[in-house]
Amino acid sequence: MIGRSILFSEMRPDPSWEDRFNTWYHEDHIPVRMVLEGFEGAQRYRSKSDENYLVVYDMTSMEALKTPGYEKLKADPSDETKWMLKNVSNFTRYLGTEIGRHGDVEGAIEAPLVFTAMFNVPDEEKADFDAWMTDDHLPILMENKDWMAVRRFELSVAEPTPFNRLAIHYLAGDEVLSSPERERARGTDWRNRLAERQWFQGGQYKGFNRYGTRYLAL
DSSP states (O other): OOOSEEEEEEEBOOGGGHHHHHHHIIIIITHHHHTSTTEEEEEEEEESSSSOEEEEEEESSGGGGGSHHHHHHHHSOOHHHHHHHHHOBSOOEEEEEEEEEEEOHHHHTTOSEEEEEEEOOOGGGHHHHHHHIIIIIHHHHTTSTTEEEEEEEEEEEEESSOOOEEEEEEESOGGGGGSHHHHHHTTSHHHHHHHTSHHHHTOEEEEEEEEEEEEEOO
16 A cells, blocks of 8 residues: 655756766665664656756654654664765755555556646645645546646645645656646646736656656565
8 A cells, every 4th residue: 555645856967976876765765764663665766957866755643753763763864874965965954744646556667757836835725726636637637648647745744845735747758748638627727717826836846757666565
């Protein structure tokens, strides 16, 4: 089963030690978390638009970040972890609790491509935004069989940009992003009304290719 909370983080290594960075991720950073209480899986990605790497950790809940094991790991990291965190660039950290899932998430979790959308929605407009997603936007997108699944999150930690909504779209391939369904979903009256909002215009969209195989809790 896939948990209902995530840790979503990007980092960029220098090309001169990119291999060392990936070795650290695969042999240190992910494995030491997969043995901790509350961590259920992890998947890495590579950005389609820049040199960033992304990891998405799936957790049963945010309580996974409060266990003695995780607190010890954060307080006493390996020397290689200390070096990496000191030297990587473009570091981001987002913690989210799932507020909706659409489609066969369990079957789509290893999709070859994810497309992410983040917004900082004012409190008074969250209900309208969430309803637009569930009642207007996503039903149209998912008429395309290659729009495999979507997970929506409320973000409680957002660094460095203060977004509070994240959607992760699991896609079968790039072509779905130029599909008739997406064009139609982006042209509804509801979406056009939201698009006039400054906060909506400040949304962040990004595509990532799956990088490596999925890790599961040990």
